[in-house]
Amino acid sequence: MRKDSLNTVGKTLFNVGRILGNDYVARMFQYAHRIDPNAKLFYNDYGQETRPAKLAAIVKLANDFKRRGIPIDGLGLQMHISIDTPNEGIENAIHKLAETGLLIHISELDIALNPGKKKDFAVTPGLLEKQYQKYKFVVSTYKKRVPASQQFGITLWGVDDGTSWIPGFCQCLDAALPFDASFGKKRAYQGFLDGLK
Numbered sequence: 001m002r003k004d005s006l007n008t009v010g011k012t013l014f015n016v017g018r019i020l021g022n023d024y025v026a027r028m029f030q031y032a033h034r035i036d037p038n039a040k041l042f043y044n045d046y047g048q049e050t051r052p053a054k055l056a057a058i059v060k061l062a063n064d065f066k067r068r069g070i071p072i073d074g075l076g077l078q079m080h081i082s083i084d085t086p087n088e089g090i091e092n093a094i095h096k097l098a099e100t101g102l103l104i105h106i107s108e109l110d111i112a113l114n115p116g117k118k119k120d121f122a123v124t125p126g127l128l129e130k131q132y133q134k135y136k137f138v139v140s141t142y143k144k145r146v147p148a149s150q151q152f153g154i155t156l157w158g159v160d161d162g163t164s165w166i167p168g169f170c171q172c173l174d175a176a177l178p179f180d181a182s183f184g185k186k187r188a189y190q191g192f193l194d195g196l197k
Helices: 016-020 024-035 052-068 087-098 125-145 166-170 187-196
Strands: 012-014 042-045 074-077 080-082 103-112 151-156
Touching (some): 016 024, 024 052, 042 052, 042 103, 074 087, 087 103, 087 125, 103 125, 125 151, 125 187
Parallel strands (some): 042 074, 074 103, 080 103, 103 151
């Protein structure tokens, strides 16, 4: 649980834990519920498919909230992954979160083709096939591992490669989404559809 928000030289900009106490996340859920009792409240985070300790901490937090009556409706996997992200980690994260009984949302899915951030990167048919397989795997695993009553949905973090956040973030070329920069359907689009079958 982060207690500090740090700037680029490590200086604390905002210490939430010191201001609100160590249970500040639970309190945020309580405050949000008080403002809008009908809102669906999700804990949404990144890296759960590649960081087992973080995944375990999130499951522990969700189960603790349920035990204490803290309002929580679901868990979100941001799922900014790549063609190299191990399938075992993806399946484990989806399965462990579903075991909480909460709604499960893949909230920011994109699948990078250039995880090494190579400057001389070029999209190839082989990379597009790997991306197809990964989209298909993520979607089919969600459908298989999350009971229908807990399936909140899958949201992509963008539509087309031309407006993706990844190139600006990594200062490299990439093509992580189901549509190319001209809104042409890529193999990834079909992978998403095939995963739904």
